[in-house]
Amino acid sequence: MPLLTNSGPEAEGKVTERMFPRKLHKILADADEKQTNDNNNNYTAAISWHSNGKMWRVNDPSGLEKLLPKYFKHGCYRSFKRQVNIWNFKRVARKGPDHGYYYHELFVRDYPDRCRLMERKVKTAYTLPA
Secondary structure (H helix, E strand, O other): OOOOOOOOHHHHHHHHHOHHHHHHHHHHHHHHHHHHHOOOOHHHHHEEEOOOOOEEEEOOHHHHHHHHHHOOOOOOHHHHHHHHHHOOOEEOOOOOOOOOOEEOOOOOOOOHHHHHHOOOOOOOOOOOOO
C-alpha cells in the first residue's frame, strides 16, 4: 500500500523518509504473527508490543540485532536506537511494569497507516557566538 499518492522524486523522498516507522511496525506485526503461529519465536523474544497496543519494547537487543538485517541495511542495535530517538519515540522511564517501553501517539498496533503522519526531529543549526 503506497504511503503517498503523488509520484516523482519528491514523493519518493517522502516515502524513504518514513520507512523506519513502517519497517518497525512490520517487525512488530511479524512478531505478533509468529507468536500466534510458532511457540519457539525469536521475534517476540527480541521485540514485542505491550498488551495495550500503544507501546513496544526491545526484550533482547542481541536477538533484535539478528533480525534487523531482514528489514534494514544494518544489524546494529545502536543505529536502531538512534532511529527510535530521531523519530520522537518516548521511553517510559518510571519503574513498574511499563518500564522500558517506547511509545509515540501515532504508532499504534492496529493502525500502521498512521506511520505516514510521523515526523522526524528537525535538525537545528547551531551558530557559534561572534
